[in-house]
Structures are given as structure tokens and as C-alpha cells.
Amino acid sequence: MKTWNPAPVPTLPGHAERPRIFDDSRLEKVQLPAGGDRASLYSCGITPYDATHIGHAFTYLVADTLQRVWRDAGLEVVTAMNSTDVDDPLLERAKRDGVDWRELAASQHELFRDDMSALRILPPDSWVAVTDHIQPAAEAVAKLLETGAAYRLDGDVYFDSRASDELGALSQTDRETMLALSAERGGDPDRAGKRDPLDPKLWHGPVDGEPSWSTVLGEGRPGWHIECTVIARDTLGLPFTATLGGIDLKFPHQEFQAQHAHALGQPFSDARLCAGAVAYEGAKMSKSLGNLVKVSELLSDGVDPAAIRLALLGHAWHEDWEWTDAELVDAQERLARWREWARLAPSNEGYTDGDTVMDWLRVTLGDDLNTPAAIQAVDHAVASFRADSLAVDAIDALLGIDLR
Ligand SMILES: [Zn+2]
Secondary structure, three states, X not given: OOOOOOOOOOOOXXXXXXXXXXXXXXXXXXXXXXXXXXXXXEEOOOOOXXXXXXXXXXXXXXXXXXXXXXXXXXXXXXXXXXXXXXXXXXXXXXXXXXXXXXXXXXXXXHHHHHHHHHOOOOOOOEEEEHHHOHHHHHHHHXXXXXXXXXXXXXXXXXXXXXXXXXXXXXXXXXXXXXXXXHHHOOOOOOOOOOOOOOOOEEEEOOOOOOOOEEEXXXXXXXXXXXXXXXXXXXXXOOOEEEEXXXXXXXXXXXXXXXXXXXXXXXXXXXXXXXXXXXXXOOEEOOOOOOOOOEHHHHHHOOOOHHHHHHHHHOOOOOOOEEEOHHHHHHHHHHHHHHHHHHHOXXXXXXXXXXXXXXXXXXXXXXXXXXXXXXXXXXXXXXXXXXXXXXXXXXHHHHHOOXXX
């Protein structure tokens, strides 16, 4: 799909070290990538309805920051993302609102592009709609049926969890928790006839009134996890460096993405990154609760997108946190201070202080993308030193905040 135009990223002198990032499958910080000169990232994209709330924006800002840090480390960076543009919740929403599901998805994609662009989030190299990638997904499911890693059940196809390599190990989840999360997050553990309650659906057989495609498997559409497995494989090649999603994707989605790839004969990603959940008014921001703070609504209220970005950067990427209006006010004030500091910058001489800001940003972000510490470093510089153009470039290149 068409993405959005990337904001320019200044190139800084020299290179940072490659970063150490918290990997949710090892539960520790690891150097990413471990070797080679290429870094690749797959981000699970939106289901296009109720775009783009602050929780989404937080996750894609993590992808953006990681890309900036990788580029600054001199790595070749390749990124991909999907859009789950055919899925039960989307179809239900379209039906509720009396709109065509394709029109709903298209309008939400447009909104998402505008929001990402306003927040200066770097676009993925490939943004692939599931509806544009049905045949490869069907072929992958056919292969799993052939090898015995999948089975048919009344027109649907399920993954046989017994084909998994230590199910739950990647997401550090025990069986009882997996059963509960499966029921909560799109699975159907109670369906009769499954070999294991945890087996996820690889293929939805045709249902009257719902979209379906004609494929090697017959009519139908792919399941949630296999879509991402196949899109990541076809855009990045396997294995790639890291997969990223919100913490609620840790199980079952990230677990089964990897298990499907394994059953197809290849390892999936070296690391699994789970961005923290964002709450609002005391509960996790969610479509079901309706407590969504949307980027487009803040923008139409006249909020500076750079202030939204700065407020999001104020939180460690891996932790859960709560959005408050007070925080946005703080970010607006900080942005005004930083801009005033940058405005007084001499054109481009005397890089001495600028080297310091750039080095501080490289050190803080290289340690698990510690954006709160990076912000403190800039605050300290703003309070203590004169700005120069390299400092301003470093803040733009690494934090994506353009102070000019
Ligand atoms: Zn995904």
C-alpha cells in the first residue's frame, strides 16, 4: 500500500554503537542486531477501525526510534508492517455502522497515514494489506496441511499446536495463562473438535455475507497469525532482526507467528519486542471500553504534533503508562523551551557543546531506547549550554523533534 512521506532525517557525523534492546522472549537486553550490517523490523499493523489512538502511536513511535538508532549506528535498515484489513472486529464495525468494510478500511488507512505523518513517524519500507496477500497465506496453510502441522475442521483449518517447538516458551506463558489469553484475544479454545484448545485458526472457511477469496485451499480467508508470518517472510526474509507489537500481542499473536514460521521450516525473528500499554482514565485504552484518545482529535484541537510526540517519548517503551492531559501540557512547555533554545543557536560553529548532546542521545538511546533519559539530557543541555546546529540536528535525527 501507499505509505506516507518520511520526514527528513539529518545524517550525523560518526556512528553510534549498535543498541541493546529488551527482548521479550529472552527477558533481557540483547545487542540488536547481534551481527551483520543489516537490521530488519516487522511491526504488527493496525486493524483499520478506530485509528489512531495514543496506544497505537506509542507502538509505532518505538518502531520509529529503533529505526533512527539503527540508522545512526550505520546499519542498513529494512522495515515492514501489515494492515489487518479483513478481520472479525472490522467486519462487525462495518456492519454496525452500515458501511462497506472496504470503505471503512480505506478511510482508516488515510487517517492513519495523516496521523503518522503529522507525528513524523518514519514509514515502513513495505506496508502490506492482508487483502493484497491472500494467495501466499493460503499457500503457506496448504503447506502446513501437507506436512501434518495443520488440520481441517468443518471448512476451517487449524494449526496443530503439537507441531510447535515448546509452545509458550517464546512468550514465557504457562498453559493456564495461554488458555485464558487465547479466549480473550481472538482464539476459540472452547470449540469442539479441536485437537488442542490452544490451536489457532489458520484459515476461515467461507461464511455467508462475509468476504472470501478463491485459493488453493478453496474459498475463505487467512487467520490472524499466519498473515503476519507470511507478510514478514515475503517482505524481510526469514529470520529477521525483531518483531514489534503492543504487549497484548505477546500471546497468542507473537508466539504463533513464530511457531507458524518454525513449522514452515524457518526461524522467525531474533527478538520479540512488546511495547507497553497506554491507559486513560484508569484503564487500558481499548476499543471495547471506548476510552480512546485519538491523535487526529488532539490535532484538530490545535495541539502541536511535536508536543504529542514529546509526551510519548517521555515514557520508557517497554512500560505500561497512563496518558494524562497534564502530561501534554508539560510536553508543550518543554517543546517551547527547547525551541527558544534552538532559535538562539549560532548558525553552525563551535560544535563542542553539540557533540555532547549528540553523544548523550547516542548513549541513552543505545541503552534500550531510553527516551526519558534522552529527554533529561536535552533538558540539561537547554538549561546549561548554548545550542548549536549539531545539537539541533541530533535532536531531529534521533528523537524526531524538529526544533528549527
Ligand atoms: Zn501481526
